Amino acid sequence: MQLPDPETLLSDITAKIKSRINNDTALIGIHSGGVWIMQRILTLLGDIPHGTLDAALYRDDYAQRGLKTEPKPSNILFDVQGKHIILIDDIFYTGRTTRAAMNELFDYGRPASVTLAVLINRGGAELPITPQITGAELVLKSNQDLQLSQDMHGNLHLGVKNG
Amino acid sequence: MVNPQLDKNGHLSHLLTIEGLPKKIITQILNTAETFVGVAERDVKKVPLLRGKTVCNIFFENSTRTRTTFEIAAKRLSADVINLNVGTSSQSKGETILDTVDNLIAMHTDMFVVRHNQSGAAHLIAQHVPDNISVINAGDGRHAHPTQGLLDVFTVRRYKPDMHNLRVALVGDILHSRVARSEIHALTTLGVPEVRVIAPKTLLPAYVEKLGVQVFHDMNAGLKDVDVIMMLRLQSERMSGAMLPSAQEYFKTFGLTPEKLALAKSDAIVMHPGPMNRGVEIDSRVADGKQSVILPQVTYGIAVRMAVMAILAGGGA
Numbered sequence: 001m002q003l004p005d006p007e008t009l010l011s012d013i014t015a016k017i018k019s020r021i022n023n024d025t026a027l028i029g030i031h032s033g034g035v036w037i038m039q040r041i042l043t044l045l046g047d048i049p050h051g052t053l054d055a056a057l058y059r060d061d062y063a064q065r066g067l068k069t070e071p072k073p074s075n076i077l078f079d080v081q082g083k084h085i086i087l088i089d090d091i092f093y094t095g096r097t098t099r100a101a102m103n104e105l106f107d108y109g110r111p112a113s114v115t116l117a118v119l120i121n122r123g124g125a126e127l128p129i130t131p132q133i134t135g136a137e138l139v140l141k142s143n144q145d146l147q148l149s150q151d152m153h154g155n156l157h158l159g160v161k162n163g
Numbered sequence: 164m165v166n167p168q169l170d171k172n173g174h175l176s177h178l179l180t181i182e183g184l185p186k187k188i189i190t191q192i193l194n195t196a197e198t199f200v201g202v203a204e205r206d207v208k209k210v211p212l213l214r215g216k217t218v219c220n221i222f223f224e225n226s227t228r229t230r231t232t233f234e235i236a237a238k239r240l241s242a243d244v245i246n247l248n249v250g251t252s253s254q255s256k257g258e259t260i261l262d263t264v265d266n267l268i269a270m271h272t273d274m275f276v277v278r279h280n281q282s283g284a285a286h287l288i289a290q291h292v293p294d295n296i297s298v299i300n301a302g303d304g305r306h307a308h309p310t311q312g313l314l315d316v317f318t319v320r321r322y323k324p325d326m327h328n329l330r331v332a333l334v335g336d337i338l339h340s341r342v343a344r345s346e347i348h349a350l351t352t353l354g355v356p357e358v359r360v361i362a363p364k365t366l367l368p369a370y371v372e373k374l375g376v377q378v379f380h381d382m383n384a385g386l387k388d389v390d391v392i393m394m395l396r397l398q399s400e401r402m403s404g405a406m407l408p409s410a411q412e413y414f415k416t417f418g419l420t421p422e423k424l425a426l427a428k429s430d431a432i433v434m435h436p437g438p439m440n441r442g443v444e445i446d447s448r449v450a451d452g453k454q455s456v457i458l459p460q461v462t463y464g465i466a467v468r469m470a471v472m473a474i475l476a477g478g479g480a
Binding site: 054056057058062063065066067070071072073074075103104107108109 | 195197200206209211
């Protein structure tokens, strides 16, 4: 299937995010893809308060999967209290990662609002959560695994594996 | 002794000793601990990983500090924690260790943290419990104290990330120390090229060189150009008979003073597993000095114990 160019999607969501930025905005990238995207956005939009989250410690499938990969440390050095948070992830699928990330975020403080920005919404939400900022919407079968990767120059690539 | 701490897929199912743990698993524990260091710095110092799980600290031998750090670690993972000082309860009424454990399993305990003055007690319990229950050795006799060894290498790695270029010295009562063996195994497994032990002959186990260390009996030679100094506690309560003339005499020869510390590299760090005997193995000016990382060790100990529990409760994956 024809996949969209992630670099085009990136400029697209960067423009959408830019229109929402004010003095109380902060960006938080979800490991790993969301952090790559956030770093690219920061180079385009300049210095905005930002942080990273790994929601592994809050996932609902820990009892089945354990800590599958080594979680990355979350790193939020600004005060979350009262901030308008834009949560950034690469691919939106079931919504479970977003749920876990929001739970972790609220352990840092009470944000004024949380907006979800993703490069791609591939459909399949299992929770009442949906991204507000989306680069593209794709329809994929459940056995297809859509993955974002980053090369050594920082460029983003999309690939699909059939499971 | 059988080492049942890995399951058939090579995942961690119990933590009993660092001996025989592959580098991959030690690294996984240390990297996971990095995540938990940040949790303690937040507003809400808790994550929900072990919500609904019950962790039982069974201490057949008293150790307030170790029990407290395990308790805090389990609570920060949202587990329910039960502390049992068995020495003061049913064992004195004649119950065997395994009967005590079976009773706690009947109460749906998910994880045991075991401290005992006999080597092998945690192994015995690990071989006895069903597959879905994990056991962590919190110190058994002179044998092992793996989480202390892991938190010590975690501390070393945080201050001296290039482990392949380090000279580390362990000073003091190696013979009675379960920490020393755990530390030596962890350091050599992670690739530290030079581990030294500095101690009087009476406080060294036989064949200590077999652990891959260089042996010194003199602080002045042993501390020269080291990057890390790990002081050990003089285990007076474990000492039977007169192995040393006196505490003052020991301090004169093997106590870490600012003058002896000056022989090490200028950026060397000083560690101690606690509790410290000031004026016996360490001078207060060193213990409270700027090269001391003794209190960060305590902080990191909680993160490392959280990591071990999180990995075990998740099926070792």
